[in-house]
Every structure is written in structure tokens, then in C-alpha cells.
Amino acid sequence: MSSTTLWYATRATGLVAMVLLSATTVLGIVTANRVTSRRWPGFALQDLHRRVSLLSVVFLAGHVLTSVLDTYVHIGWAAVVVPFASSYRRGWVAAGTVSLDLLLAVAVTSLLRHRLPARLWRGVHWLAYLSWPVAMAHGMAMGTDVRLGWVLDLCLACIAAVVGATAWRTALAAGRTRRARLLLPVRRRPEGVPVKHLTG
Amino acid sequence: MAPTVRGTGEVTVKVNPVACEAYGYCAELLPELVTLDEWGYPVVDGRPVPDRLVDLAVAAARRCPRRALLVETAPPPSPRRR
Amino acid sequence: MSPTSSTVAVPPPASPDATPAAGTLFGAWWSSGRSDLAAHVAHFGPLPVPRRVDDQWCDRFAAAVASSGLTGRGGAAFPSARKLALVRAGRAGGLLVVNASEGEPASAKDAALVSCAPHLVLDGAELTALAVRAERVVVCVADDRPDTALAVTYAVAERAGTGLSPVPVDIRRPPGRFVTGEESALVSWLDGGPAAPSFRPRRGTLLTVGRRPVLVHNAETLAHVALIARAGAAAFRRTGPAEAPGTLLTTITGAVERPGVYEVAMGTPLGEVLGRAAPRQAVAAVLTGGFGGSWVPGTALATPYAPGDLARIGGVVGAGVLVVLPRSSCGVAETARIAAFMAGESAGQCGPCVFGLPAVAADLAALAEGRPDAALGARLSGRLGAVDGRGACRHPDGVVRMVRSALSVFADDVRAHLRGAPCPGLRRPSVLPPARPR
Numbered sequence: 001m002s003s004t005t006l007w008y009a010t011r012a013t014g015l016v017a018m019v020l021l022s023a024t025t026v027l028g029i030v031t032a033n034r035v036t037s038r039r040w041p042g043f044a045l046q047d048l049h050r051r052v053s054l055l056s057v058v059f060l061a062g063h064v065l066t067s068v069l070d071t072y073v074h075i076g077w078a079a080v081v082v083p084f085a086s087s088y089r090r091g092w093v094a095a096g097t098v099s100l101d102l103l104l105a106v107a108v109t110s111l112l113r114h115r116l117p118a119r120l121w122r123g124v125h126w127l128a129y130l131s132w133p134v135a136m137a138h139g140m141a142m143g144t145d146v147r148l149g150w151v152l153d154l155c156l157a158c159i160a161a162v163v164g165a166t167a168w169r170t171a172l173a174a175g176r177t178r179r180a181r182l183l184l185p186v187r188r189r190p191e192g193v194p195v196k197h198l199t200g
Numbered sequence: 201m202a203p204t205v206r207g208t209g210e211v212t213v214k215v216n217p218v219a220c221e222a223y224g225y226c227a228e229l230l231p232e233l234v235t236l237d238e239w240g241y242p243v244v245d246g247r248p249v250p251d252r253l254v255d256l257a258v259a260a261a262r263r264c265p266r267r268a269l270l271v272e273t274a275p276p277p278s279p280r281r282r
Numbered sequence: 283m284s285p286t287s288s289t290v291a292v293p294p295p296a297s298p299d300a301t302p303a304a305g306t307l308f309g310a311w312w313s314s315g316r317s318d319l320a321a322h323v324a325h326f327g328p329l330p331v332p333r334r335v336d337d338q339w340c341d342r343f344a345a346a347v348a349s350s351g352l353t354g355r356g357g358a359a360f361p362s363a364r365k366l367a368l369v370r371a372g373r374a375g376g377l378l379v380v381n382a383s384e385g386e387p388a389s390a391k392d393a394a395l396v397s398c399a400p401h402l403v404l405d406g407a408e409l410t411a412l413a414v415r416a417e418r419v420v421v422c423v424a425d426d427r428p429d430t431a432l433a434v435t436y437a438v439a440e441r442a443g444t445g446l447s448p449v450p451v452d453i454r455r456p457p458g459r460f461v462t463g464e465e466s467a468l469v470s471w472l473d474g475g476p477a478a479p480s481f482r483p484r485r486g487t488l489l490t491v492g493r494r495p496v497l498v499h500n501a502e503t504l505a506h507v508a509l510i511a512r513a514g515a516a517a518f519r520r521t522g523p524a525e526a527p528g529t530l531l532t533t534i535t536g537a538v539e540r541p542g543v544y545e546v547a548m549g550t551p552l553g554e555v556l557g558r559a560a561p562r563q564a565v566a567a568v569l570t571g572g573f574g575g576s577w578v579p580g581t582a583l584a585t586p587y588a589p590g591d592l593a594r595i596g597g598v599v600g601a602g603v604l605v606v607l608p609r610s611s612c613g614v615a616e617t618a619r620i621a622a623f624m625a626g627e628s629a630g631q632c633g634p635c636v637f638g639l640p641a642v643a644a645d646l647a648a649l650a651e652g653r654p655d656a657a658l659g660a661r662l663s664g665r666l667g668a669v670d671g672r673g674a675c676r677h678p679d680g681v682v683r684m685v686r687s688a689l690s691v692f693a694d695d696v697r698a699h700l701r702g703a704p705c706p707g708l709r710r711p712s713v714l715p716p717a718r719p720r
Contacts, residue, residue, distance in 0.1 A: 031223075031265075034222065034223060034224065034240075036224060036228070041225075041228040042223055042224055042225050042228060043225040043228050043229055043260075043263055046225065046263065046265070114262065118219075118266070118267055214483060216481045216483070216674075217481060217631070217632035217633070217634065217635075217672060217673055217674050218478075218479075218480065218481045218631045218632060218674045219481070220632070220633060221633075222633055237634065237638075237668045237672075238665075238668070239633055239634070239637040239638065240633070241633035241634055241637075241672070243668070243672070270483070272483075
């Protein structure tokens with residue numbers, strides 16, 4: 001496979017992965033917001049979130065594979081999971097690596113979900129909120145196609161979608177004060193029977 | 201860690217009210233057994249789960265994002281001895 | 283020097299001739315007016331702990347508790363012997379928790395007991411701890427009861443080094459919330475978590491702190507255990523009916539001249555019990571059991587104060603709480619106030635409780651103020667059914683029971699309120715135990 005083909009493949013799979021990962025994130029937020037309708041019940045959206053995330057991982061794997069196999073620039077296998085191990089554009093590749101590491105943690109814990117404590121799964125899953133922006137930064141900084149109008153528009157659309165969904169989630173969560181009670185300081189109880197002091 | 205218990209006795213469905221956060225997937229998947237109250241929380245009546253719905257109940261329990269749906273199997277009644 | 287007692291009144295017995303017998307909980311306090319160790323030992327005798335605590339002694343102790351028929355005095359009335367047996371069957375080295383957290387606003391009996399007879403409670407705790415091979419006693423007093431905590435701290439200090447505390451005693455101050463006193467909430471807090479009840483789908487599961495089993499008993503229950511260990515199960519059974527023997531502490535408040543904590547024999551007619559506190563006017567109704575208990579009508583005062591008899595008229599003994607409602611007050615309004623308080627005391631864990639109780643309270647407030655909408659009756663009824671039994675603990679169940687009993691006992695008032703004609707009692711100040719502003 002020629003270097004050019006690999007390079008095109010890297011860019012293409014990267015772009016598709018970016019869109020799919022953004023969609024995954026938006027779907028995750030949508031399920032957290034308890035969106036449900038007759039045609040799209042909650043469990044179906046949850047299912048869609050899982051399937052789109054698996055698809056993203058497939059394209060991401062292609063992206064990583066082609067970028068390492070392409071010998072035009074040296075990235076090396078180590079750089080796939082170890083940040084700053086690449087000699088080519090160390091910083092931005094590292095961003096991709098970090099994003100991938102976080103995503104792998106989310107993916108692995110999700111696949112093993114029922115064998116792990118619930119709190120561990122939830123804690124790791126929140127890392128997705130970190131993985132996505134780092135991936136976007138990696139894509140927009142490294143992607144040679146960003147100078148194309150439509151690619152830039154696509155990136156901005158992805159960002160708008162995730163940021164918008166996050167803002168919506170934050171607004172909804174603020175309205176849910178259910179757990180707030182347990183965190184409030186202890187409130188004073190009624191006196192009971194305060195009548196008179198007795199001396200011994 | 202799996203949310204179900206397998207056995208050969210009567211199967212019932214229960215909700216852990218502390219874990220439940222009103223996602224509502226259980227009511228979507230098992231409308232025959234689970235309804236939602238006016239605040240979106242599941243109501244189960246403790247009736248035994250019909251055989252044809254047991255697999256669906258187990259699937260619904262796995263889907264619950266908070267693992268609040270529990271599928272329990274009562275131990276089979278001990279055989280009578282003369 | 284014994285400490286001055288707390289802010290609770292423990293009024294003297296009805297007449298000088300009716301001095302309670304030596305076996306009653308406040309015996310030492312009545313005869314000497316003191317609650318210190320010397321007075322306690324002088325009145326009750328030494329702690330009946332053997333030189334060697336072996337299985338034989340533990341078995342005899344457990345048997346005595348079982349044959350006494352003692353049930354928990356914390357409200358749930360669970361047979362104490364059964365709880366003991368459950369924890370005995372587990373591993374050693376657990377905790378014995380003395381539950382004096384008393385989150386019920388209308389109850390002051392544990393505070394009175396711990397202030398006026400702390401050594402009886404501690405005796406019971408030590409003996410029970412030995413019987414279940416616990417390695418520590420933990421006394422829980424709410425963090426907004428400084429006087430009670432002081433009294434028990436003093437008592438524990440008195441016992442230290444005397445051989446009367448074979449099992450070391452710690453004092454912990456859990457938050458003063460209503461649900462804190464629930465067994466699993468208290469244990470959760472002791473284990474470092476929030477003071478919120480846990481979901482216990484299977485009855486009879488052991489509570490644990492770390493990996494150690496925990497036996498939680500109400501302070502009064504342990505005081506009775508101390509008496510049973512000294513005088514025997516038969517002496518305990520001499521008072522009260524066969525199915526509910528012994529005495530219990532009641533807290534009588536509301537429209538009475540002498541509110542306070544009274545020790546009564548189980549089975550005493552309700553009217554006689556209330557009579558000791560001298561109701562100020564004709565009794566319209568009595569709230570029994572606590573804020574999560576139930577109302578009984580003023581016409582039923584001949585009923586014996588015992589679990590079975592009270593249940594027949596829709597009442598509940600619970601934690602020995604009795605709040606007297608006079609004719610001049612509005613039962614619906616008081617019910618609405620209680621419901622609002624209870625809604626605010628939800629642990630905040632379970633949807634039906636968190637959302638359902640405030641909704642019920644709002645409906646009751648509208649009813650009390652005489653501004654109901656046409657659908658209120660049906661809606662309230664439906665909500666009560668939706669909330670009942672759907673929490674992790676019995677808090678919502680108690681509120682539902684209390685409200686349903688109010689709808690029944692105050693049926694005429696409810697009908698008037700539904701017509702939009704509230705009674706003048708609405709404007710009267712509440713007779714409920716006073717609440718500090720939040």
C-alpha cells in the first residue's frame with residue numbers, strides 16, 4: 001500500500017471517527033437527560049449510543065493503524081498508547097494518544113460493566129468528557145484538511161453539537177436537587193419536650 | 201456483579217429505590233410488569249414473572265443504567281417427602 | 283456529683299403511694315433523686331456479669347431475653363431475642379450500638395432515660411455486648427442534644443476502671459435528622475457513609491460496619507434487658523398482657539398540663555395513661571406512635587395501651603409517643619404540618635419519597651386551608667397509594683399511615699374542608715412539639 005493511500009486513509013478514518021465520536025458523546029448526553037419518545041424510547045437511544053461508540057472504535061482503529069503503518073512520517077507503535085513517544089509532531093500526536101487511552105478505558109470498562117463495581121464504571125465513563133475535546137484538538141491541529149471549508153464546517157458542527165448538548169445537560173442537572181438534601185448541613189430538629197430543668 | 205440470579209423457582213422483579221433514577225427503560229421494555237408513577241419512578245407489584253417474559257426481564261435488568269432493577273429467583277419449593 | 287438533668291421533664295408518679303416498684307426504669311432516680319453510679323448500684327444492685335463469660339452464660343442470657351418476650355422499644359417492636367440470636371450466629375468482634383439518637387420530634391424518652399438512668403442503659407448494653415461477643419459498645423446521641431451527651435459521657439467516665447465496662451464504650455454524635463435513627467441509616471453513618479437508610483430486600487440480613495456485625499438496640503430496650511438480667515424474665519412478664527409484657531416509656535405532649543416522659547405498664551387504658559399528664563380539655567384525638575404513627579379518636583380512650591389492642595382501633599404503640607389533640611384544634615391542619623415536616627426529613631434517596639411526600643403535604647395544606655380543588659380527594663388518595671411501600675425504609679409508609687388515619691378519624695372535618703369551609707381551629711397555634719426554625 002503506498003504511502004499516499006495510507007495517508008488518505010488516515011485522514012479519512014480520522015474524520016469519520018471524529019464525527020462518530022461526537023455523535024457518541026451527544027447520544028450519551030441525550031440518554032443522561034432521559035430523553036424518550038414513542039419512536040425513540042430511552043432504551044433504544046442507549047442502544048444506539050453503544051453501537052455508534054463501537055463503530056467509532058472501529059474507525060479509530062483504522063486511523064491509528066494507517067497512521068503507524070505509513071512510513072512517510074515516523075510515529076511508531078509505542079506512540080499509540082504512550083504519549084510523547086512520537087518524534088513527528090510530538091505534542092499533537094500525544095493529544096491523540098491521550099484521547100485514545102481515555103477512550104480505551106471507557107470502552108473496556110463498558111464491555112466489562114457487569115463485572116465491575118458500579119461506581120468504578122461511572123467514574124471512568126466521565127473521562128469521556130475529557131477524551132472528546134482532546135481528540136478534537138488533535139484532529140483540528142494535525143488535520144491537514146482543516147483548511148478545506150467543508151471540513152472546518154464539519155468540525156465546528158461537531159463542536160457545536162457536543163457543547164450544546166453539554167450545556168443542556170448542565171441546565172437539567174441543576175434543576176435536579178434530589179441529592180442536595182444529603183449534602184446540606186444538618187438542620188435543627190424540633191425540641192422534643194423542653195419543660196423544666198430538674199436538679200439531682 | 202451481574203444483576204440477576206438464576207435458579208429454578210418463581211421469578212420476581214424488584215426495584216432498588218435508592219439506586220433508581222427514573223430512566224424508565226424497565227417500563228419501556230416490560231410494560232406488562234412495570235408502570236411508571238406520576239414522577240417517572242417504576243411501580244412493580246411483585247407478581248411472578250410469566251415464563252415468556254423472563255428473558256426480557258433479565259435483559260431489562262442488564263440495561264438499567266443504575267442496576268436498580270433486580271430479577272430474583274425464589275428457591276424452588278422443597279419436594280415433599282413421605 | 284451527678285449532673286443536673288436535661289431539658290426533659292420526668293414528672294413524679296401519680297401519688298406518693300404509687301411509688302414505682304424497684305424494678306422500674308426510673309427506680310433509682312425516684313428513690314434517691316440521683317442518676318450517678320453509686321445511686322444506681324445502691325438501688326439496683328451490682329451488674330450481674332459472671333466471672334467467666336462462657337457459652338453457657340450467653341445461652342442463659344439469650345434464653346432470659348427470649349422468655350421475657352421483650353420487643354424493641356425504638357418503634358418497630360421487633361422481638362429483641364430474635365435480633366440477638368441473629369447477631370450471635372455471626373462472627374465475634376462486632377459492635378453493640380445503643381440507639382439514643384431519637385430523631386422523632388415528639389419523643390423525649392431516650393433523652394430522659396439516658397439523663398436520669400444512664401447506668402441502667404449501659405448495664406444492658408454491656409451485658410448484651412458480652413452475650414454477642416461484641417468488642418465495642420457505641421452509644422449514639424444526636425449532635426443537637428448536648429445535655430444528653432454530657433450525661434452519658436459522665437456516666438461512661440464513672441464506670442471506667444470499675445470493672446463495670448468489660449466492653450469499652452464509645453460515644454458518637456450522629457446528625458439530628460429524623461431518619462438517622464433508622465437502623466441501617468445509623469449503621470451506614472457509623473461506617474463512614476451518609477446517615478441514610480439502605481435498601482434491604484431480604485429480611486434478616488446482618489448489618490455490618492466494615493466486616494463486623496452490628497447489633498442495634500434502642501436505649502430503652504437495653505434498660506429493660508438490664509432489669510431482666512437482674513430480676514429475671516418472670517418479673518418482667520408480671521406487668522402487662524402476655525403478648526406484650528413489661529412497661530414502656532411514653533412521651534405525652536400536646537394539649538396537656540404536664541407534658542413529659544411517663545413509664546406505663548403495657549395494657550393500661552389509654553385514657554388513664556393520658557390522665558397522668560392531665561389533658562387540658564376534652565380529647566378530640568390522640569396521635570399515637572410518633573409523626574409516622576397514626577391518629578386514634580378521643581372516643582376510644584378505654585382501649586388498653588398495648589400493640590394488639592391499639593391496632594384494633596387503628597393506633598400504634600411505636601416509640602411510645604402520644605400527642606393529645608384538643609377539641610379546639612384542627613386535626614387536618616396538624617396533620618398537614620406533620621406531613622410537611624416529614625417531607626422535609628426525607629433522606630433524599632428514593633424518588634417516590636422525595637417527590638411523593640411533598641406532593642402529599644401540598645395537597646394536605648390546600649385541604650387544611652380550605653382551598654381544595656375538585657380532584658384533591660382522589661389525587662391525595664392516589665398519591666398515598668403511590669408512595670406507600672416504595673422507599674428503601676419505612677419513612678414514607680409511616681407518613682401514609684398517619685395521613686390515612688387522619689382522613690378516617692377527622693372524616694367530618696375533612697368533608698367540611700373539602701367543601702371549602704375550614705374550621706376555626708385552623709388559626710389556633712399548633713399543639714405539636716415545637717420546632718426550631720430551619
